[in-house]
Amino acid sequence: MANISGIHSVGSSIATFLDRAFRALPPEVREPHACRFHVFSSNELARLQEGDVETTVGLYLYRVTWNEHRRNRPPSKRSAGGRPPILLDLHYLVTFWADSPLTEHVLAAWVVHTLETHPVLDTSILSPEAGWNTGDLLQVAPEDLSAEDMMRIWDALAPSYRLSLAYVVRPVPLDVDMEAAGRPVAAVAFGLGDKEASRADG
8 A cells, every 4th residue: 555655656657667668678679769758747738838848758647536446345455544545546648759750659559568568566666655565566457548538638738639548557555544754644633512612712
Protein backbone atom coordinates (compact mmCIF):
# COMPACT_ATOMS: atom_id res chain seq x y z
CA MET A 1 0.00 0.00 0.00
CA ALA A 2 1.23 3.46 -0.88
CA ASN A 3 1.20 6.76 0.96
CA ILE A 4 0.00 10.07 -0.51
CA SER A 5 2.82 9.97 -3.08
CA GLY A 6 1.34 6.81 -4.61
CA ILE A 7 -0.50 8.35 -7.55
CA HIS A 8 2.47 10.46 -8.60
CA SER A 9 4.81 7.51 -8.07
CA VAL A 10 2.92 5.41 -10.64
CA GLY A 11 3.24 7.94 -13.46
CA SER A 12 6.86 8.84 -12.74
CA SER A 13 7.77 5.15 -12.40
CA ILE A 14 6.28 4.31 -15.80
CA ALA A 15 8.16 7.21 -17.39
CA THR A 16 11.42 6.14 -15.75
CA PHE A 17 10.91 2.50 -16.73
CA LEU A 18 10.26 3.42 -20.37
CA ASP A 19 13.24 5.77 -20.41
CA ARG A 20 15.61 3.09 -19.10
CA ALA A 21 14.24 0.47 -21.50
CA PHE A 22 14.63 2.88 -24.42
CA ARG A 23 18.21 3.73 -23.46
CA ALA A 24 18.99 0.00 -23.45
CA LEU A 25 18.13 -0.30 -27.15
CA PRO A 26 20.99 -0.61 -29.65
CA PRO A 27 22.26 2.83 -30.73
CA GLU A 28 21.23 2.27 -34.34
CA VAL A 29 17.63 1.83 -33.17
CA ARG A 30 17.58 4.46 -30.42
CA GLU A 31 19.54 7.39 -31.84
CA PRO A 32 17.40 8.18 -34.93
CA HIS A 33 14.39 8.52 -32.61
CA ALA A 34 15.98 10.12 -29.55
CA CYS A 35 13.32 11.39 -27.17
CA ARG A 36 12.51 12.17 -23.57
CA PHE A 37 9.85 10.54 -21.38
CA HIS A 38 7.83 13.02 -19.37
CA VAL A 39 4.77 13.14 -17.08
CA PHE A 40 2.57 16.10 -18.04
CA SER A 41 0.31 17.95 -15.63
CA SER A 42 -2.98 19.43 -16.85
CA ASN A 43 -1.64 22.94 -16.36
CA GLU A 44 1.55 22.15 -18.25
CA LEU A 45 -0.40 20.84 -21.24
CA ALA A 46 -2.68 23.89 -21.17
CA ARG A 47 0.34 26.20 -21.53
CA LEU A 48 1.93 24.33 -24.42
CA GLN A 49 2.16 26.00 -27.80
CA GLU A 50 2.79 24.36 -31.15
CA GLY A 51 6.50 23.78 -31.62
CA ASP A 52 7.33 24.14 -27.92
CA VAL A 53 7.86 20.44 -27.25
CA GLU A 54 10.93 18.46 -28.19
CA THR A 55 10.52 14.85 -29.27
CA THR A 56 8.66 13.42 -26.29
CA VAL A 57 6.70 10.42 -25.11
CA GLY A 58 4.33 11.98 -22.60
CA LEU A 59 2.15 10.49 -19.88
CA TYR A 60 -0.97 12.40 -18.92
CA LEU A 61 -3.18 11.25 -16.04
CA TYR A 62 -6.63 12.34 -17.21
CA ARG A 63 -8.84 10.39 -14.82
CA VAL A 64 -8.80 8.64 -11.43
CA THR A 65 -11.60 6.19 -10.58
CA TRP A 66 -12.47 3.74 -7.81
CA ASN A 67 -11.52 0.16 -8.55
CA GLU A 68 -15.01 -1.34 -8.72
CA HIS A 69 -13.82 -4.90 -9.37
CA ARG A 70 -11.92 -5.04 -6.08
CA ARG A 71 -14.25 -2.90 -3.98
CA ASN A 72 -16.53 -5.77 -2.98
CA ARG A 73 -13.79 -8.37 -2.54
CA PRO A 74 -12.29 -9.15 0.86
CA PRO A 75 -8.96 -7.26 0.98
CA SER A 76 -5.83 -9.37 0.99
CA LYS A 77 -3.98 -6.68 2.94
CA ARG A 78 -4.93 -4.18 5.59
CA SER A 79 -3.27 -1.11 7.00
CA ALA A 80 -1.56 -1.01 10.36
CA GLY A 81 -4.85 0.27 11.76
CA GLY A 82 -6.70 -2.76 10.41
CA ARG A 83 -8.59 -0.98 7.63
CA PRO A 84 -8.56 -2.08 3.98
CA PRO A 85 -6.73 0.14 1.48
CA ILE A 86 -8.36 2.53 -0.95
CA LEU A 87 -8.14 0.91 -4.40
CA LEU A 88 -7.90 3.19 -7.43
CA ASP A 89 -7.65 2.89 -11.20
CA LEU A 90 -5.40 5.45 -12.90
CA HIS A 91 -6.26 6.32 -16.50
CA TYR A 92 -3.46 7.64 -18.70
CA LEU A 93 -2.95 8.94 -22.19
CA VAL A 94 0.47 8.11 -23.61
CA THR A 95 1.09 10.87 -26.14
CA PHE A 96 3.72 11.21 -28.86
CA TRP A 97 5.30 14.53 -29.81
CA ALA A 98 7.58 14.37 -32.86
CA ASP A 99 8.10 16.31 -36.09
CA SER A 100 8.70 13.15 -38.10
CA PRO A 101 5.83 10.71 -38.71
CA LEU A 102 8.41 7.92 -38.75
CA THR A 103 9.64 8.77 -35.25
CA GLU A 104 6.07 9.22 -33.99
CA HIS A 105 5.03 5.81 -35.31
CA VAL A 106 8.19 3.99 -34.24
CA LEU A 107 7.88 5.32 -30.68
CA ALA A 108 4.19 4.37 -30.53
CA ALA A 109 4.94 0.83 -31.70
CA TRP A 110 7.82 0.53 -29.24
CA VAL A 111 5.68 1.68 -26.28
CA VAL A 112 2.92 -0.79 -27.21
CA HIS A 113 5.45 -3.62 -27.41
CA THR A 114 7.21 -2.66 -24.17
CA LEU A 115 4.06 -2.33 -22.07
CA GLU A 116 2.62 -5.51 -23.58
CA THR A 117 5.71 -7.51 -22.62
CA HIS A 118 6.10 -5.80 -19.21
CA PRO A 119 2.51 -5.32 -17.98
CA VAL A 120 3.23 -5.45 -14.23
CA LEU A 121 4.68 -2.75 -11.98
CA ASP A 122 6.32 -4.06 -8.81
CA THR A 123 8.70 -2.60 -6.27
CA SER A 124 11.63 -3.10 -8.64
CA ILE A 125 10.00 -0.49 -10.90
CA LEU A 126 7.88 1.64 -8.54
CA SER A 127 9.69 4.62 -7.01
CA PRO A 128 10.35 4.22 -3.27
CA GLU A 129 9.01 7.54 -1.96
CA ALA A 130 5.45 6.14 -1.96
CA GLY A 131 6.36 3.39 0.52
CA TRP A 132 5.09 0.48 -1.58
CA ASN A 133 4.86 -2.95 0.04
CA THR A 134 6.89 -5.85 -1.35
CA GLY A 135 3.79 -7.64 -2.59
CA ASP A 136 2.22 -4.67 -4.39
CA LEU A 137 1.60 -5.56 -8.05
CA LEU A 138 0.00 -3.07 -10.43
CA GLN A 139 -1.34 -4.12 -13.83
CA VAL A 140 -0.81 -1.90 -16.87
CA ALA A 141 -3.42 -2.61 -19.53
CA PRO A 142 -4.63 -0.98 -22.76
CA GLU A 143 -7.93 0.84 -22.33
CA ASP A 144 -10.64 0.86 -24.98
CA LEU A 145 -11.24 4.59 -25.27
CA SER A 146 -13.63 5.62 -28.04
CA ALA A 147 -12.61 8.23 -30.62
CA GLU A 148 -15.33 10.51 -29.24
CA ASP A 149 -14.00 10.24 -25.69
CA MET A 150 -10.43 10.75 -26.90
CA MET A 151 -11.41 13.90 -28.81
CA ARG A 152 -13.35 15.20 -25.82
CA ILE A 153 -10.21 14.99 -23.68
CA TRP A 154 -8.09 16.77 -26.28
CA ASP A 155 -10.75 19.43 -26.88
CA ALA A 156 -10.36 20.43 -23.23
CA LEU A 157 -6.60 20.92 -23.69
CA ALA A 158 -4.78 23.76 -25.43
CA PRO A 159 -2.48 21.83 -27.81
CA SER A 160 -3.80 20.21 -30.96
CA TYR A 161 -4.44 16.48 -30.97
CA ARG A 162 -1.40 14.22 -30.82
CA LEU A 163 -1.23 10.50 -31.49
CA SER A 164 -2.27 8.91 -28.20
CA LEU A 165 -2.67 5.52 -26.56
CA ALA A 166 -4.98 4.93 -23.61
CA TYR A 167 -3.85 2.80 -20.66
CA VAL A 168 -5.21 2.02 -17.22
CA VAL A 169 -3.11 1.04 -14.18
CA ARG A 170 -4.94 -1.00 -11.55
CA PRO A 171 -5.40 -1.54 -8.67
CA VAL A 172 -3.42 1.22 -6.99
CA PRO A 173 -3.70 0.67 -3.20
CA LEU A 174 -3.51 3.72 -0.96
CA ASP A 175 -3.07 3.24 2.77
CA VAL A 176 -6.03 4.64 4.71
CA ASP A 177 -3.74 5.19 7.70
CA MET A 178 -1.03 6.85 5.62
CA GLU A 179 1.47 9.27 7.06
CA ALA A 180 2.90 12.23 5.21
CA ALA A 181 6.63 12.91 5.44
CA GLY A 182 6.93 10.57 8.40
CA ARG A 183 4.50 12.55 10.53
CA PRO A 184 1.08 11.25 11.60
CA VAL A 185 -1.84 12.89 9.85
CA ALA A 186 -3.61 14.91 12.50
CA ALA A 187 -7.39 15.04 12.53
CA VAL A 188 -9.66 17.15 14.69
CA ALA A 189 -13.12 15.78 15.40
CA PHE A 190 -15.90 18.11 16.46
CA GLY A 191 -18.86 16.48 18.12
CA LEU A 192 -22.30 17.93 18.68
CA GLY A 193 -21.34 18.83 22.22
CA ASP A 194 -18.40 20.88 20.98
CA LYS A 195 -20.64 22.88 18.67
CA GLU A 196 -23.21 23.49 21.37
CA ALA A 197 -20.51 24.56 23.82
CA SER A 198 -19.09 26.92 21.23
CA ARG A 199 -22.49 28.52 20.70
CA ALA A 200 -22.96 28.89 24.45
CA ASP A 201 -19.57 30.56 24.82
CA GLY A 202 -20.37 32.95 22.00
